[in-house]
Amino acid sequence: MSKTLPRIFSNPFLLVLLTVLIKIPVFFTKHIQEDSFITWRVAKNLLNYGVVGFNGEERLSASTTHLYVLVSAFFQLNFGDYFIYPLLIFNSILFAIGSLWIGKVLFRKDIINRGLFVILLSIVPPSLTASCLGMEYGTLFFLYSGLIYFGIRKGKNWAYIIFPVLLLWTRIDTVIFLGVFFVADVLIKKKLNLFFILGGIIGVVSVVSFNIIYFGEFVNHTISAKKIAYKNLTRNNSLEFLLYQWAYYGGLIKKYSLFTFLIFLGFLGALGYAVYQIVKDNSRTQFQIKVILLAMLAFALLKITVFAFLQAYFDWYYWLPRVFLFVVVLYYLLLYVPVRRKVLVPAIFIFCFALYGFQILQSWAIGYMEETQRMQIAKDIQAENPSIDQSILLEPAGKIPFYTDLYTYDEVGLVNKKITAQIQKDENYWWMNSVKEFRPDYIVTIIYKPGDEKSYYKMTASDDIYFDSHYQFVKSYPIAEIHRNAPAILRWIYSIRPIGQDYHLYHLRK
16 A cells, blocks of 8 residues: 555546546436536537527527636537536546646645645535536636646746636636735735736636627626626525625535534634644745645635625535635645544545535435426426427526527526516516516426415416416426435435425416
C-alpha cells in the first residue's frame, strides 16, 4: 500500500479516473437537477433551429449559462438521445481536474496529501452535486481552479484573460469570485494585474454585448423573469427567517430551524479557529497559500450571505461556495490536526464517506420521487403522441418539456416572455388570462387544482366555468402515494424530510 498510493497519486490520469469512478453510484440514483433540462432544451433548440432559445425560433436566454449551452449542444450532437451520462461523466472529469489543480496549489510537493485531498474533496456532498447533477458547476469549478492554478499560482498572463472570459460566459455572477481573487492577486503580487483587469473587461463587455445584440436584453431573461414572478412570493422578510436561510444554504442540514442556525455558527467558529492556526503558522503554509485560502473562504461566505439575504431559493447557487469551505477544512485536517497519520487519515475518510453515503441516500430519495412523478407525467403525455405544434403550461419547465418537446409556457416566465408580460399586466389573474389567451393543449398544476380555495391559480366564477368547459382532468400524481410506495429506506427518509408536491394533469377538450 505504501508504494501503491504514491504511484496512483503521482499519476494525474489514475487520480482523476479514481475520483470519477467513486461518483458513478450517484448516477444510479437518477437524481438530475430540474434546471439542467432547461439548459439541455436550449441546446437542443440550438441544434434543431439554429436559435438560442427554448421554443423554436424565439430567441430567449432561458438558460443562465451560455457556455454550458454550447457544451451541452456538442454532446447532444455527438451522442444523440444518449448524451446525458457522457455529459455527466465529462462534468465529473472537469471537476476532478479542477480538484487536482487546487491540490497542486495547496500541496506543491506533498504527493500523498495532494492525492488524499483530491479524493476526499471529490466525495463530500457539494462536490457530488456540483459535478453529477447535470448543471454547469463542474465546468465552473474547472474554470475557477484554472484561474487559481495557472493565473494566481503560476502567473501565466494568458490565464488572467482566458479564464475570466470563460467564467463570465458560464455565469455572470462569477463577478463575485473574480472580484475576491483580484484582491487576492494584488495582495500576493503587490501590484495591479492589467491582464486580470483586461480579462474581466473583455468578459463583461462581450457577454453583455451578446445579450443586447442577440436577445435585446442587458442580462439573461431568467434574472428579470424571476424578479418579476417572485416579488409577491417572498416567504418571510423577518431577520430570523433570513438567518435561518443563511444557515440552511450555507450548511448541509436542510431544515429551517434554530438548530440548523446554531450548528452552522458552530461550524463557522471551528473554521475560524482553523484559519487562525493556518494564518499564524509560518513553517508549513506559505504566504501565497494563506492568501488563496482566505480568498476561498471570503468568496464562499460572501456569496452564501449575499444570495441568502437576496432570498435566492435555489440550492445550486451554494454548491461551489460549500466546496471551497471544504477545501479549507480538508487543508487544515491534513496538515494541522495533531493526531498520528495512521489514525487521522482513516478517521477523515470515515467522516467523508459518511457524508458521501448521506448524499447518495438524499439523491436516491429525490431521484426516485422525480422518476415516479415528473418523468411519469412526461411518459403519460408522450403516450398520446402529441404533435410538435402543441403546447403546455406548467411549472417547472425542465424534464417534462424536454422529453415531450411541447411548446412551453412556464408559470415563472423563465422560458417564455409571454408569461412575463401576462404577470406584468395582471398580477392576480395572469394564470387564467394566460390559459384563455394561449389555450395550451396540456396544463400541469402543482399542489392544488385550479378553482381550489387555497390555490394560487386564481379564478373568478366565470373563469371556473370556462376552465371546466375547455379542459378535461386527466390524472393526479399525489406525492403521498409516491412516498407510500417507495422502498422502505426511502419511506423512512421521506418521514424525516418530506419532499415533492402533488401534480395534476389536464388536457384541452376536443
